[in-house]
Amino acid sequence: MNKAYTIFVSFIVALGGFLFGFDAGIISGVMSFAGPEFDLNEIQSGWVVSSPSFAAMIAMLFSGRLSDRFGRKRLLIIVAFLYGISAVLSALATSYEILYIARMIGGLAFGAALVLAPIYIAEISTAENRGKLVTLQQLNIVFGFFAAFLSNYFFNKYNTPESDFFTDENVWRWMLGVELIPALLYFMFLFFVPKSPRWLYLKHRVTEAKQVLIKLHGIEKGHAEIASIEENADTNKDKSKLNIKDLLKPSLRFILIVGLIVGVLQQITGINAVYFYATSIFKQTGIGTDAAFSSGVLLSTISVVFTFVAIYLIDRMGRRPLLLIGTAGIAVSLLLCAYGFNQATYQLPKEKIAQFEFSDAEKLMPFADKVYDNDIDFKSDIKSALGTKIYGKNDGAILEAATQINAPLILIGILGFVACFAFSLGPVMWVLLSELFPLKYRGLAIGVIAFVNSLMSSIIQLIFPWELSHLGNALTFFIFGAIATIGFFILLKILPETKGKSLEAIEKELVKSSMDVSL
Structure with missing residues (x-):
């Protein structure tokens, strides 16, 4: 009963990841x-996505x-409200400006949720199940992706010329508005979770903390957790206010560098570019708009x-092996995509141009049967002929007609990247x-690293459309692959293992040993 309750509470808190x-x-x-x-131009499109x-x-x-x-609980309730x-x-957005402002409100919500959920879950978990439970956030994230791609697929499927309900002008509003349903469920469920017991200790509400721990873990394990926390209580007696400079102390420097490197590497390899622009990327392979939407469901x-593989292995195999194997796989997959895109050619046959149903298709005739050995020159000529608005609405059909590429190879690379990232x-x-930092510094440290992580994510998302237009598909993916390769060798040298240790034991080991590490 206690184990099921802990899983239930962790899953609810991790629903912020789903959103x-x-x-x-x-x-x-x-x-x-x-x-x-x-x-919208490339930068404006990038800003709507990355804002x-x-x-x-x-x-x-x-x-x-x-x-x-x-x-933790009070802020999570506010987060759910902001999502809604x-x-x-x-x-309801009526302009580009309202759309990105509305999405920035959502950004405030998921920024807080991604920090608070792992902190909360780590603080209610035991050493034996902490990895699995914290991973529930990532599981919810990928469930969210799955629900979104499935939702997009069906909205796109029923947005047909014969439909009186869905049109190109309103279908995207339904895509965005449907998020209100999980946001309301998240808001309601959060009222059923307890306050974090370690936060209660931090606030000297010891009796309440002990009650929560026993409810979560039962009498025997609950008292073991209480003993572990109280044994380490002296570490957190310093009541002085914290600031960012405190993270630069010699005793914390090593774990801060480890956290920053992992946090940067997670985003700089381009995962959110792939997720946020999945439909666009699949269109680049020439498989067409409908297939691009269905490929998103597969992704x-x-x-x-x-992610289920990660949940199964993380407390068995450990954090270090999963990160090293996954990062190596990410590098190989991205370089495979770069190779596939580099081999592509582009040619619009006259008969294909004649079959296009959009206006101004005849403007493409001067480029008929011309062979391009890269996507940059091809897309530049097509956009100059049609304009960005008409091209943007019909890029799937145009690329499907023109692209000659090993699409299965690209698909294997993209799916391999996503699979390796997911575990x-x-x-x-x-x-x-959630494990590396002492309780006193945990909120501040995770906030700082998550800030850097999100900065890298937003920069990648913002420039990705520009990269595809100006650097091309092949060079863009090669850059991501090269970065992942460098990241693998850095992790190989510095990454510690935290499997099977209590938060307090990790603190004693890494904070103490980091004082002696020369970097």
Whole structure:
């Protein structure tokens, strides 16, 4: 009963990850319609996609410290409310500006949720199940992606010329508005979770903390957790206020560097570019718009499957092996994508141009049967002929007609990347961050690293459309693959193992030993 209750509470708290994944997955389909509707250029499209991550940076920087003051549970309830507001305002947006502002409100929510959930779950877990339970956040993220891609697939399927209900002008609003349903459920369920017992200890509410621990783990394990916390109580007696400079202490420097490297690597390899622009990336392979939407469902299914692999292995194999194997696989997969895109050619046959049903298709005739050996020159000529708005609405059909590429090879690379990420950098980063830092510094440290993580994510999302237009598919993926390769060798040298140790034991081991590490 106690174990089931702990899993139930952890899953509810991790639902913030579901909403993040849902928002990230939805936007990949939304931009196929909202971009042309508002006639957005590459940078504007990038900003609509990436603006939540910029807002998330602010939330991540402060949410940990605010939760130290007001409590993890109270802030999570506010987070759920903000998710709902964002969904409604996004669906009703009448301009580019309102759309990105509405999405930034959602960014504040998921920025805080991604920090608070692993902190809370780590603080209610035991050493034996902490890895699995913290990984529930990543599982919820990929469930969110799956739900979003499935939702987008059906909205796109029923958005036909014969439909009186869905049109290109309103279908993206339904895609965004449907997020209100999980946001309301998250808001209601959060009232049924207890306050974090370790936060209660931090606030000297010892009796209440002991009651929560016993309810979570039963009498025997509950008292063992109480003993572990109280044995380490002296470490957290210092009541002085914290600031970011405190993280630079010699005793914390090593674990801060480890956390920052893992946090940066998680995003700089391009995972959110792949998720947020999945539909666009699959269009680049020439498989067509409908197939691009259905491929997104396949991508999210792979994410779910391999996140379960992470849940199964993380407390058996450990954090370090999963990260190293996964990062190596990410590098290989991205370089495979780069190779596949580099071999592609582009040619629009006259008969294909004649079959296009959109206006101004005849403007493509001067480029008929011309062979391009790279996507940059091809897309540049097509956009110059049609304009960005018409091209944006019909890029799937145009690329499907023109692209000659080994599409299965690209698909294997993308799915391999997502699979390796799903059992390594995706879940393991949050597990490590929730474990590495002492209780006193945990909220501040995770907030700072999550801020950097979100900064990298937002930059990648913002420039990704520009990269595809100006650097091309092949060079873009090669850069990501090269970064992943470098990251693997760095992790091989510095990454510690935290499997099977209590938070207090990890603190004693890493904080003490880091004083002697020369970097």
